[in-house]
Every structure is written in C-alpha cells, then in structure tokens.
Amino acid sequence: MTLTGELDAGLDVPADERVIDVRDLCMRYGAKDVLAGVSFTARRGEVLALLGPNGAGKTTTIEILEGFRMRSAGEVRVLGVDPASAGEHWRARVGVVLQSWRDHGKWRVRELLKHLGTYYAPYSTGEIRRPWPVDDLLDVVGLTAHAGQRVMRLSGGQRRRLDVAIGIVGRPELLFLDEPTTGFDPAARREFHDLVHRLTDVDDTTILLTTHDLDEAEKLSDRIVILNDGRIIADGSADQLSRQVTGLTEVRWTRDGQRFIHAAEDATAFVRQLFLQYGEDIADLEVRRNSLEDTYMKLVLDAEGGAR
Amino acid sequence: MISTLRAGLARGGIELKQTLTTPSDLSSYLIPALILFATIFFQRDAHVPGTSFSLGASTLPGVFGMGIAFGSLLTVAQLLTVEREDGTLLRAKATPNGMGGYLAGKAVLVGGMTVVSLLLQLVPGLFLVDGLRVSATGWFILLWLVPLGFLATMPLGAVLGSIFDNPRNMALVTLPIFGLVALSGIFYPITGFPGWLQAIGQVFPIYWLGLGMRSVFLPDSMALVELTHSWRHLETFGVLAIWTVVGLGLAPAVLRRMARRESGSAVAARRQRAMVTVNR
Numbered sequence: 001m002t003l004t005g006e007l008d009a010g011l012d013v014p015a016d017e018r019v020i021d022v023r024d025l026c027m028r029y030g031a032k033d034v035l036a037g038v039s040f041t042a043r044r045g046e047v048l049a050l051l052g053p054n055g056a057g058k059t060t061t062i063e064i065l066e067g068f069r070m071r072s073a074g075e076v077r078v079l080g081v082d083p084a085s086a087g088e089h090w091r092a093r094v095g096v097v098l099q100s101w102r103d104h105g106k107w108r109v110r111e112l113l114k115h116l117g118t119y120y121a122p123y124s125t126g127e128i129r130r131p132w133p134v135d136d137l138l139d140v141v142g143l144t145a146h147a148g149q150r151v152m153r154l155s156g157g158q159r160r161r162l163d164v165a166i167g168i169v170g171r172p173e174l175l176f177l178d179e180p181t182t183g184f185d186p187a188a189r190r191e192f193h194d195l196v197h198r199l200t201d202v203d204d205t206t207i208l209l210t211t212h213d214l215d216e217a218e219k220l221s222d223r224i225v226i227l228n229d230g231r232i233i234a235d236g237s238a239d240q241l242s243r244q245v246t247g248l249t250e251v252r253w254t255r256d257g258q259r260f261i262h263a264a265e266d267a268t269a270f271v272r273q274l275f276l277q278y279g280e281d282i283a284d285l286e287v288r289r290n291s292l293e294d295t296y297m298k299l300v301l302d303a304e305g306g307a308r
Numbered sequence: 309m310i311s312t313l314r315a316g317l318a319r320g321g322i323e324l325k326q327t328l329t330t331p332s333d334l335s336s337y338l339i340p341a342l343i344l345f346a347t348i349f350f351q352r353d354a355h356v357p358g359t360s361f362s363l364g365a366s367t368l369p370g371v372f373g374m375g376i377a378f379g380s381l382l383t384v385a386q387l388l389t390v391e392r393e394d395g396t397l398l399r400a401k402a403t404p405n406g407m408g409g410y411l412a413g414k415a416v417l418v419g420g421m422t423v424v425s426l427l428l429q430l431v432p433g434l435f436l437v438d439g440l441r442v443s444a445t446g447w448f449i450l451l452w453l454v455p456l457g458f459l460a461t462m463p464l465g466a467v468l469g470s471i472f473d474n475p476r477n478m479a480l481v482t483l484p485i486f487g488l489v490a491l492s493g494i495f496y497p498i499t500g501f502p503g504w505l506q507a508i509g510q511v512f513p514i515y516w517l518g519l520g521m522r523s524v525f526l527p528d529s530m531a532l533v534e535l536t537h538s539w540r541h542l543e544t545f546g547v548l549a550i551w552t553v554v555g556l557g558l559a560p561a562v563l564r565r566m567a568r569r570e571s572g573s574a575v576a577a578r579r580q581r582a583m584v585t586v587n588r
Contacts, residue, residue: 059573068401068571092404098572100579103396106326115322118315119403170404178572 017043018077019174019206020065025074027060027230034060036230038074042223044173045204047196049217052227053300058210059178061227065208066096066176079174092123092130095172097163099179105152109143109162110134112151113169120170131169140198141165142191157188164192168199175199177209181216189216196220218292226299233303242290245298252286315409320416327421337421341428344371348437356533361526365439366533369525370494372426373517376457378485379422381465385481387414388469388566393578398570407567411466418465419458426454439526446524449541453520453548460513460548463555470566473578494518499535506535513551516544 015021020042027035035057042048050058063069064076067083067090076082081090104112117131124130138144141161146154154162160183167175177196181189193216199205211217217224218238226234226241234241249267253260255278264270267287274282290298327333348364356366391397400406434440442450468481491509492498498509509515522530523539531539 063571063573066402066571068398088404091402091406096402098395098398099576101395101399101575102579103391103394103399105394106330107322111322115315115319116399116403118311118318119405119409122311123404166399 016080019044019046019079020048020208021075021077022061022065023075025061025064025076026072027057027064027069028072033230035071035074038227038230038232040225040232040235042206042208044206045200046223047200047207047209047221049221049224050208050210050227051212051214051217051224051296056227057230058227062176062178062208062210066094067091089123092120092170093173095167095170095175097167097175097177097180099182101159101163105150107151108147109149109151109154110138110147112162113137113165116166117169123170128171128173130171132171137165137169140195156183157185160184161188161192164195168205171203172205174206174208177207179211180209181211181213193219214292214296224292226296228300228303231303234299238292238295239289241299242292242295245290245295249290250286250288252284252288253282254284255281312405312408313412315405316412317416319409319413320420323413323417324420327417328424337425337428340375340425341432344368344429345432345436348433356530359530359533361530362437362439365437366522366526366530367495368429368433368437368440369521370518372429372525373457373519373521374489374492374494374514375426375429376422376454377461377514377517378489379425380418380458381461381468382482382485383418383421384414384462384465385469385472386475386478387418388466389472389475389478392469392473392566392570393475393575393582395575397567398572398575401567401570407563411563414466415458415462418462422458423454441527442524449520449524452545453517453524456545456548456552457513457517457520460551460555463559464551466559467555467562470562473566474581476582488512488514491515492518497533499533510535510547513548516547520544 018041020040022041023039025035025038026033038057038061040048050061052058060069064071065078065083067078067086070084076084078086079090079093083090107115114134117134120130132140135144138147141164143158143161143165146158151159151162160180164177164180167177181192184192196207196209197220200207207220209217209220221238223237224234224241225232234244236244248263248265251262251264251267251270251274253274262270267289271285271287348368351364351367352362354363355361356363388397397407397410400410403409472478472481488509490496491501491505492512492515493509494514498506498515501509519534519540522534523541523544528539531537534540
C-alpha cells in the first residue's frame with residue numbers, strides 16, 4: 001500500500017503559505033540513494049513531525065533544509081528561498097536545534113544568549129522584533145535560576161533547554177528540532193511541549209521536528225511524514241494515518257461478566273448495533289483506534305515487506 | 309558588517325576574560341614563563357661566544373618572537389579543531405554572520421592571549437635579565453612587528469586547523485613546528501647551521517620574528533653575530549608581509565570549504581570517533 005500518490009504533495013496549500021516546499025528531493029552517496037524522490041510541504045504555523053527508522057534519511061533531509069548539506073537533485077524552497085544558496089538574511093529567519101551540542105562550555109547562560117542575540121538585531125522587522133529579550137527567553141525555557149551558571153555545569157535537560165533557547169533567540173519563522181526531548185524527564189518533556197505550543201500559537205512559528213517518541217509526535221504535530229528507505233511512505237495527521245492503515249478499530253466490552261473483543265470496520269455503527277441488541281447489559285465499553293505506534297509499525301513493516 | 313565586527317570583538321573580549329579567570333588556563337600561561345626563567349637562571353654565567361654578553365639576555369628576545377608565532381599559529385589551529393568537534397563552529401554557521409563574528413572573536417582572543425603570555429615573559433625579563441633595553445626606535449619597531457607577526461601567522465594557523473579535523477592529530481602540526489623552531493635561531497644561533505638549513509629557517513616567519521625581537525631588545529652591537537651582520541628590518545618586514553598575503557589569501561577559501569562541510573551529522577560522527585579513541 002502506498003500513500004504517496006495522493007500526497008503528491010501539498011498542492012492544496014497556496015504557494016505563499018508554504019514555508020517548506022520539497023519536490024523530488026534526491027540524495028545519492030556513491031551508489032547509494034539516501035533520498036529517492038521525497039516531496040512534502042509545510043504551511044505556516046504548522047508542526048510537522050518527520051518520523052522513520054534510523055537510516056531512513058531524516059537527518060539528511062533536515063540538513064538539506066537547514067542549508068548544511070548539498071542535495072543531488074530536486075527542488076527545495078524554505079521560506080521561499082533555496083537553502084543551498086541562501087544568505088545571512090535567510091539564516092536569521094531560521095532556528096536550528098540539533099541533537100547534542102557541547103559548545104561554549106565556559107560561557108555563562110545569560111552571557112551566551114545575549115551575545116548570540118546580537119547577531120539577529122540587524123534583522124529585526126516591524127512585525128518580528130529580533131532578538132528575543134534575554135530575560136523573557138530565560139523565563140520561557142525555565143532557565144532564569146541558572147542564568148549566571150557556566151554552560152558546562154548545566155544538567156543534560158537544562159543544557160537541552162539552553163539549546164532550544166539559542167534556537168529561538170532570533171525569533172525564527174521556521175524552527176528545526178532534531179530529537180529535542182531525548183534525555184528529558186517526564187516533567188521537562190511536558191514543559192517542553194508547552195513551549196512548542198506557545199511558539200506555534202503565539203508566534204505562528206513553523207516547526208519541523210524529528211523524534212523517535214511517537215507519543216510526542218502525536219501530541220505535538222499537526223501532520224506526520226514517515227520516511228522509510230529514502231521515500232515517504234505516509235503523510236497526514238495521526239488520525240488520518242491510523243484510518244488509512246487498517247480501517248479496523250478495536251472494540252472491547254463485557255456482557256454478563258464475560259469479556260468480548262471485536263475489530264470493527266465502522267466502530268460507531270458497530271457500537272450502536274451492540275446497544276440496540278443488548279442495551280443495559282453492556283459494560284466496560286472501550287473503543288480504541290490504532291495508536292500512532294501501531295500505525296507506524298504497520299506502515300514501516302508494510303513498506304519493508306513491499307520492497308522485498 | 310560593522311555589527312558583525314562588533315559582535316566578534318565582544319565575543320573575543322568575553323572569551324579572553326574567561327580564559328584569564330579559568331585556573332587551568334592560567335597555568336598554561338604561567339608554566340612556560342616559569343620554565344623560561346628557570347632556563348635563563350641556569351644560563352646566567354654563560355656568554356654569547358666571542359662576547360661578554362649574557363647568553364640568557366640574547367636568547368630571551370628570540371623567545372618573545374617565537375611566542376608570537378607559536379601562540380597565534382598553534383592556538384588558532386588548536387581552537388579550530390577543538391571547536392569544530394564540540395559544535396561551536398556549527399553554531400556559528402547556524403547564526404546569521406556567525407562565521408565572521410566567530411573568526412573576528414578568535415583573532416581578538418588569540419591576539420589577547422599571546423599579548424598576555426608575552427607580557428608575562430617580558431615584564432619579569434626586563435627586571436631579571438641584564439642587558440635588555442628598548443630604545444625609541446625599538447618601540448616603533450614593536451609597533452609594526454607584533455601586529456604583522458599576528459597577521460603572518462594567525463591565518464596559517466586557521467588553514468592548518470581547517471585541514472586537520474581531529475584534535476588528536478595535531479601532533480602532525482606541532483612536531484614539524486618544533487623542528488622549525490630549532491632551525492630558526494631562537495635557542496641556538498642560525499649562523500652555526502650549514503647554508504641549506506639556514507635557507508630553510510629563513511623561509512618561515514619564526515626566524516624573522518625572533519630576529520626582529522632581538523633587534524628591539526639587544527644593543528645594536530649584537531647585530532654582528534647575526535647573518536649579514538645586520539638586523540635586516542626591511543627583509544623582516546618583507547618576509548612577514550609575504551606570509552601575511554599568502555595566509556590571508558589562502559585562509560578564507562580553506563575556511564569556507566571547512567565551514568561548508570559542517571553539519572549536525574558531521575559533528576556527531578566526529579564525536580563518535582573521539583569516544584572510540586578515548587575508550588580504546
């Protein structure tokens with residue numbers, strides 16, 4: 001089963017709303033095709049999650065979009081500009097949070113944010129005031145208490161929040177987040193999710209996110225793109241994907257103390273029927289659509305099966 | 309452009325303050341100075357052959373010159389490889405005009421570090437070692453010699469630092485440079501070498517920085533023990549200027565090539581390799 005056909009791709013999004021527009025992106029190292037014709041778009045204010053197994057081409061894709069890597073073929077527009085030849089003005093509109101940095105260990109948190117912010121000041125506009133004032137930013141990422149600390153003394157989670165702060169100090173219109181919550185405890189993860197919602201709701205920031213945490217992808221993203229072996233095997237909201245994968249929904253209930261499980265094509269109709277038939281006898285009713293994890297596993301397995 | 313330069317200057321200032329307040333960094337300034345003065349102390353009764361001039365006093369200015377070349381070239385090379393590995397350069401690349409600011413900052417930092425270590429040797433040297441004096445012309449020479457020395461060596465350091473992307477391979481750079489120091493008449497007069505070795509020594513900036521510094525701090529009569537019995541200021545200026553042109557001509561292209569290759573996965577791969585090396 002392939003979903004890419006109908007997603008060919010985001011043409012329904014008007015051109016000026018497309019913050020990311022990728023067509024037929026190919027990347028070849030020697031004889032190996034890392035990306036073989038990838039197409040997708042992201043519209044303004046959208047959170048797009050890029051999922052896929054290790055080696056699927058996520059990092060390559062994101063690095064091409066960040067302007068850190070040349071591509072072999074295809075059309076790429078990020079904020080209307082080709083990242084391969086984009087200048088400093090474009091750079092000021094893009095924020096990058098990579099998997100792990102160890103830079104600037106001797107700097108103090110506030111000092112570093114203030115310094116990096118100065119690079120964005122010349123790119124301040126009437127609509128977007130750059131940079132983000134340091135005290136507000138420290139507050140937003142929850143590092144106010146650590147403002148005077150040397151970066152190398154921060155804990156893993158604090159360091160990560162600093163990375164996010166640096167990524168957004170220039171108030172980017174587009175933010176790349178590469179596995180942003182790796183190593184976070186549940187509370188830090190929750191706070192981070194709130195921050196992402198704030199960025200998209202208040203500032204209309206577009207976010208491209210990669211993660212291995214499918215629960216996180218489901219919570220944060222408006223749309224999910226799954227890459228496998230250099231191709232997009234699915235593109236849609238978590239809901240759409242789960243519907244497209246099986247169409248079957250698991251319904252569980254008990255009647256007279258006995259448990260029943262049924263995989264229904266149309267869960268609503270099935271449950272209505274169930275109540276018509278047994279009424280008050282039905283108890284402990286659960287209707288479960290596929291979780292994103294089920295959907296993801298099925299899509300990736302199908303894609304790999306199809307390739308074989 | 310102006311704002312980039314200003315950001316770079318601020319960056320250099322902040323990093324200079326950091327290195328001067330980090331104990332482990334401070335020891336790397338003090339220890340060479342201590343070793344130097346210990347050496348000079350033990351040489352205190354030795355004289356330059358054929359004169360009554362103290363050997364220590366004649367060596368020290370050359371060491372100042374070597375310090376400039378060494379400090380700027382090796383420090384720049386080292387910082388570039390280390391900061392490429394920890395992601396500082398990638399950060400600069402991800403920031404608008406960040407590379408320009410980064411490089412301006414490094415120039416300020418390394419210049420400042422070199423001046424600090426120079427002062428740590430110079431000030432005690434003037435008190436402890438007899439025979440060093442600076443005339444009015446001497447100050448004037450310092451005024452062009454020191455900045456020109458930076459310009460001649462720092463871009464070379466940047467080129468070397470761009471070529472070697474593994475800090476653990478830096479020995480490939482340091483060892484030949486130590487060899488070059490031996491040839492450059494810093495600790496042992498170049499006149500004692502066969503002609504072809506003298507020629508090699510005179511190609512590189514270290515010899516000329518040493519000579520220039522000797523001309524500043526030693527009495528003019530000491531020029532007699534140099535090649536051609538003169539301080540050769542014009543040649544000093546000429547050779548250093550050529551290296552400056554070569555370095556500044558080469559460095560931007562090499563740095564750009566290096567910067568182009570920086571990406572998250574490049575940094576991650578380097579880190580992976582570093583862990584393997586460390587754990588081995």
